[in-house]
Amino acid sequence: MQNDSKTSALPQSRGIGGGGAFAGRIFSIAVNTFHETVRDRVLYNLVVFVLLMTAAAILLGELTAGQESRVIVDLGLALVLIFGAFIAIFVGIGLVAKEIEKRTIYVILAKPVRRWEFVVGKYFGLCFMLLLNVVIMTCGLYAALFAVGGADAYMPSVIGAVILIYFELMVITAVAVLFSSYSSPALSMFFTFVIFILGHFSTALKEFADSMGMWGAREILTVFYYVLPNLSYFSFAGPAAAGHIPEAGLVVSALLYAAAYIVTMLSVACAVFGRRNFK
Amino acid sequence: MNKNILIFALAAAGALGVFFSSDLARVNRTDALARIKASTAQEDLYFTAHQTRLMSSDLRPLIADWYWISSLQYMGNKILTSEGRININDLRSLDPRLLYPMLETAQTLDPQFMAIYSYGAAVLPAIDTELAIKLLEKGIEANPTDWRLFRFLGQVLWQSKNYERAATAYEQGAVKPGAPPFMRQMATKMRVDQAASNEVAKETYRQMIESGAASDDDQSRQFAVLRYKQIESLEMRERLDAALTAFRRHHGRCANRWREIHSFLEKLPPAPAGAAPPVFGSEGEPIDPTGVPFVLITGRCVAGLSDSSPIPKE
Numbered sequence A: 001m002q003n004d005s006k007t008s009a010l011p012q013s014r015g016i017g018g019g020g021a022f023a024g025r026i027f028s029i030a031v032n033t034f035h036e037t038v039r040d041r042v043l044y045n046l047v048v049f050v051l052l053m054t055a056a057a058i059l060l061g062e063l064t065a066g067q068e069s070r071v072i073v074d075l076g077l078a079l080v081l082i083f084g085a086f087i088a089i090f091v092g093i094g095l096v097a098k099e100i101e102k103r104t105i106y107v108i109l110a111k112p113v114r115r116w117e118f119v120v121g122k123y124f125g126l127c128f129m130l131l132l133n134v135v136i137m138t139c140g141l142y143a144a145l146f147a148v149g150g151a152d153a154y155m156p157s158v159i160g161a162v163i164l165i166y167f168e169l170m171v172i173t174a175v176a177v178l179f180s181s182y183s184s185p186a187l188s189m190f191f192t193f194v195i196f197i198l199g200h201f202s203t204a205l206k207e208f209a210d211s212m213g214m215w216g217a218r219e220i221l222t223v224f225y226y227v228l229p230n231l232s233y234f235s236f237a238g239p240a241a242a243g244h245i246p247e248a249g250l251v252v253s254a255l256l257y258a259a260a261y262i263v264t265m266l267s268v269a270c271a272v273f274g275r276r277n278f279k
Numbered sequence B: 001m002n003k004n005i006l007i008f009a010l011a012a013a014g015a016l017g018v019f020f021s022s023d024l025a026r027v028n029r030t031d032a033l034a035r036i037k038a039s040t041a042q043e044d045l046y047f048t049a050h051q052t053r054l055m056s057s058d059l060r061p062l063i064a065d066w067y068w069i070s071s072l073q074y075m076g077n078k079i080l081t082s083e084g085r086i087n088i089n090d091l092r093s094l095d096p097r098l099l100y101p102m103l104e105t106a107q108t109l110d111p112q113f114m115a116i117y118s119y120g121a122a123v124l125p126a127i128d129t130e131l132a133i134k135l136l137e138k139g140i141e142a143n144p145t146d147w148r149l150f151r152f153l154g155q156v157l158w159q160s161k162n163y164e165r166a167a168t169a170y171e172q173g174a175v176k177p178g179a180p181p182f183m184r185q186m187a188t189k190m191r192v193d194q195a196a197s198n199e200v201a202k203e204t205y206r207q208m209i210e211s212g213a214a215s216d217d218d219q220s221r222q223f224a225v226l227r228y229k230q231i232e233s234l235e236m237r238e239r240l241d242a243a244l245t246a247f248r249r250h251h252g253r254c255a256n257r258w259r260e261i262h263s264f265l266e267k268l269p270p271a272p273a274g275a276a277p278p279v280f281g282s283e284g285e286p287i288d289p290t291g292v293p294f295v296l297i298t299g300r301c302v303a304g305l306s307d308s309s310p311i312p313k314e
Helices: A004-008 A021-039 A042-063 A068-092 A097-101 A104-110 A115-147 A151-180 A185-199 A202-211 A215-227 A237-241 A248-275 B002-025 B038-043 B060-081 B099-109 B114-126 B129-142 B147-159 B163-174 B182-192 B198-215 B218-251 B258-267
Strands: B295-297 B302-304
Touching: A021 A042, A021 A115, A042 A068, A042 A115, A042 B060, A068 A115, A068 A151, A068 A185, A068 A237, A068 B060, A097 A104, A097 A185, A104 A115, A115 A151, A115 A248, A151 A185, A151 A237, A151 A248, A185 A202, A202 A215, A237 B060, B060 B099, B060 B114, B099 B114, B099 B129, B114 B129, B114 B147, B114 B218, B129 B147, B147 B163, B147 B182, B147 B198, B163 B182, B182 B198, B198 B218, B218 B258, B218 B302
Parallel strands: none
Antiparallel strands: B295 B302
């Protein structure tokens, strides 16, 4: 059975335990989730990424009048974000829902695992997978830059930008897990995708809200602005292409914002999942 | 479940496709493009600078790259399909009306993209100096501490013979962080020499060449190299013409071969400091800075550029 390895890896003791025991259980679920995504061939996207970066390194020299390093940085960072977001959304929405649909959730929750530990473990499992993806894609980007002679000039700024992109992907994954905890995969995908898009337009949303004359509409849009994740906080592609490195303050504030948003999303997800009736 | 996922993945892709295709199909209605004829409709921009404000900040630099590459191809196509000789001082005959909107859109998408400004400073003055100044002023507004933009602005103003404003631009740039000493020197030269000397021109183009090499901006560097060699060829021709005049005065006729004026060249008064002296090939013929021999125009008794020389004639 496909999920045998997953269930057998969980702690077998009958008591739930306290202290650091929950960390071990979350880690076990996370590792199993990671293995599951590897089995689902999620890493195949890296082949497409490498092919695109190789083609860019070869072809752009003819088109960009000496700006190939910059274009490779822009293309590479955009691909890291797009590929990562697709993995976060398409895999994230199935993390919990798939267990429910295949009824393996009964086997897992029959073991001494709290529901919130299950949700958090699933979340971290996908975050590990995204981290591996992002690291390999960054290596591919480095290889392409090295090929055109721009590695030394751009890699520090690229690494800074990639760290911020990874924070963004962690936020998107948390949103996907939240929807996955109570909604169908189709609706979860729709909602997460919409939030990903709107999250990139939060500034425009605020401008739009400020320009609205109607009282109710302005307040509703303002609420949306504050509730939706402001993903522009994690955007550093433009300065990275100019060779700038993100300041420590920017990275720390982005990390704090991401952590706050992730904690909120996962708390709601755990609360919803904890009350859910699987009968 | 997998079927549902597939359906919604397709729906999401479709929605994205509709969103982008509707914008791609939208005809640009800005003032800058209002004059575009129906025959050039295929050259319309997909997005105006105003519309791009709403794009995701993660993708803006990539779309800026796309507009930058498009602007290079746009001018390249105009030059390749043009009939007759290209005058790099006046490219209006090519009708490149979309160049500025393309560069402006790229600048709005990524104001830190320095190649846009160096390319604009090199090419736009040959189309509309005011547009070049406008682009650079937008750049300065977005990057007020970048001395390079003040140098580009000074260069454009100098080309348009607006020496006082050029000197001011160089002065303003000279106090920005990292500005090299030549910024202040250029400001002084603009005011003292009124920028009419070849020395000032060569210094301006030398800076363009060096900055182009530093930023890998091939287009601007090649343009500056050509202009630099044009000035050098003018200095060489001034010396050759002076020798030809001396020969005619002495012999009562124009020289038939270049070797005849060698001794007259040696007797000429010293050339201005920094001026490029004539260089001779193996058979005694003077060669221009690109290595192509000058031609002797016996009718007017002057030295001229060969048709095969890449140096601009005007």
